[in-house]
Amino acid sequence: MNYIIGMDIGTTSTKAVLYGEDGQVYTHANEGYPLYRDATGMAEEDQEEILTAVTKALKQVISYLDLKRDNLRGVSFSSANQSLIVLDKNHRPLTRVQTWGDTRSAKYAAQIKNSARGQSIYEKTGTPIHPMSLLCKILWLKNERPDIYKKAAYYCGIKEYIFYRLFGVWQMDISVASCTGLFNIFQQKWEQEALKVAGVSEEQLPPVVDAYHQFSGLKDEFVKKTGCPANTTFIQGAFDGALSNLGVGAIDAGVVAVTIGTSGAVRVVTDHPVTDPKGRIFCYAVDKGHYVVGGPVNNGGVVFRWARDNLFDAEKSTAALLHKNTYDLLTEIAAQVPAGSDGLLFHPFLSGERAPIWEANARGSFFGLTQMHTRAHMVRAVLEGIVYNLYTVLLALEEVVGQPKEILATGGFARSQLWRQMLADVFETPVTIPQDFESSCLGAAVIGMKSLGIVDDLSVVKQFIGETSTYDPNPKNFAVYRELVPIYIRLTRQLRPEYENIARFQIEHSHSQNED
Structure with missing residues (x-):
């Protein structure tokens, strides 16, 4: 049998689902972690707790396989978007994960929104001016946590940090990048006007790759913790909302x-x-x-x-x-x-x-x-x-x-x-x-299947969804x-x-x- 794993690093838990090439679910895992609200507007998580959840969930689904007989074609990822981790020059965290739900930058979001630049930045990035975006979170950091801001060498989200820890790769998919408020969705590159407002440079952000980007080389430490072969192909994937649409078959116009x-x-x-x-x-x-x-x-x-x-x-x-x-x-x-x-x-x-x-x-x-x-x-x-x-x-x-x-x-x-x-x-x-069963995981798996050449078109997901029921008004x-x-x-x-x-x-x- 050939298998593929779809993983979703979500806001409250990481999920992993083992699929066959026919989209059938063989096993799944779900590992939770807390959300910290220690101050008004705060919504943070601990990246080490999330990393542990990722490795545990991966280990659980891989334990289903007989790797001498079964073929794990790849592991493809979904993740929550608009999270922020600040790293030092050695890629070590200076902060916990600020999630999309962190609203402490509301004051600075309002300043940008009410300025002449607000609408211009939105129209280029497609991200409404709101405390959820990295643009506003970084501006809050600059003004409210200048000690951390001055030490900041790099900025990323949770998926990028997890990949750096597991593989040593430094990259962000175009989907997650497009949710930051710092990325021009028309030109598909970092938007200079937004970077200037945030006070960051392109060099502080990960290089952007497509959803189908492949990489391998899982570190020995995590090979032992997960049981995942070191040469397993991993696929970058996208953010959870986009993959949820894909995972329920909502990919056609209208x-x-x-x-x-x-x-x-x-x-x-x-x-x-x-x-x-x-x-x-x-x-x-x-x-x-x-x-x-x-x-x-x-x-x-x-x-x-x-x-x-x-x-x-x-x-x-x-x-x-x-x-x-x-x-x-x-x-x-x-x-x-x-x-x-x-x-x-x-x-x-x-x-x-x-x-x-x-x-x-x-x-x-x-x-x-x-x-x-x-x-x-x-x-x-x-x-x-x-x-x-x-x-x-x-x-x-x-x-x-x-x-x-x-x-x-x-x-x-x-x-x-x-x-x-x-x-x-x-x-x-x-x-x-x-x-549907964990639609973001299924969406990630289908992205992985296309990347690996198992399927030619994303619309194949409709064959995997199963029965539906309809409710009339x-x-x-x-x-x-x-x-x-x-x-x-x-x-x-x-x-x-x-x-x-x-x-x-x-x-x-x-x-x-x-x-x-």
Whole structure:
């Protein structure tokens, strides 16, 4: 048998899936690690913990193989984007990993966004001006951590650091580079205007390679830790969002992928770079001939988790007695409430927000509460609010790339029939749920297969996905949502001027409590 491994270095865990050349899954592994939030706006990880997770996950899937008989053709990678590690002249870390969710550079993002250069940089890089980007993170470092900034010899993300440790190679794929806010997606090279604003040089950033770039030479230390042969071919791959689209088969024009995991995204693939005059959506490379256009949201499943932990703590024990998943119990409770939650709206901005408003200071809110509303209304409103926000991203996307032909939905939420139907009703479009298994890993594996010459075209992924199910909009429900969504959108606009004020109060109040 010939096998290929798809690996995804994600925000909360690293996953590895062993595939046959027919796309069949033979085994998989998942190794988690913590996210550190030791200060307001911080969202960091420890690169050594991630490296350990990568080696453990790789070892687990390789242990399935009989390497005397089986042929491991290659290992291909996906990773979270917009992470930052600062290195000294010997490539040793000076910081932990700042993840995409770190918002401490909000002040500097606002300065760039409000300057004459802001829109120009966005239009060249395809990356909205936001604290998630390396451009803003480095500017924060320059101003708030000058001691580290002065020592900084190199900058990279988590995948680049892992590859440097495993192989000693120093390189970044075009997909991850295109997410930094420092890379010109039209000219496919580092953008000088953005570099000047950040105060970095090309020499401090890794050389950029294509997604199909191959390398080998795993260091002896990691050969022993993983059981992976030293001569195994590794493939560079791309960032997780782009590969998630590929992994569910959303690679044709007009096919939109909606993903809700911890966070969420709405994305469509094009064959050329596209930017938005209003700056609401991103455009990142998959490889040199494919681009993914869309918008990410901070607030997906993490908001449902907040509702579970803070509004329905008692239901955890009830679910345990019933041998049910707590989330399943909560969706059953939400399903008892009619579409629209009897006029209760929820803005899910518990972690600021990216698309389409790109406001790091955004805050969540319930609107329309009356005495008739119950916790059941609140949990349904939470679920609907997440979907309303995704729908506003789709509306922005439609202005740039046109109406979708098809919507594919994936992620943890897609296991819930209520959420699937809610998505179809709010979007007023049939929603297809592919039978995906770790779509970013599958996308990475298909990139690897093309690199190795196993397949000629990325569209082969459609043969690997398996069965699908489709949910049609309920006319009664979408009529309700058609009334409520405009209220949700207008309310967002009206609240925006106050987001900065309430965020400032919360930060100052938090500081004063800490001092006490």
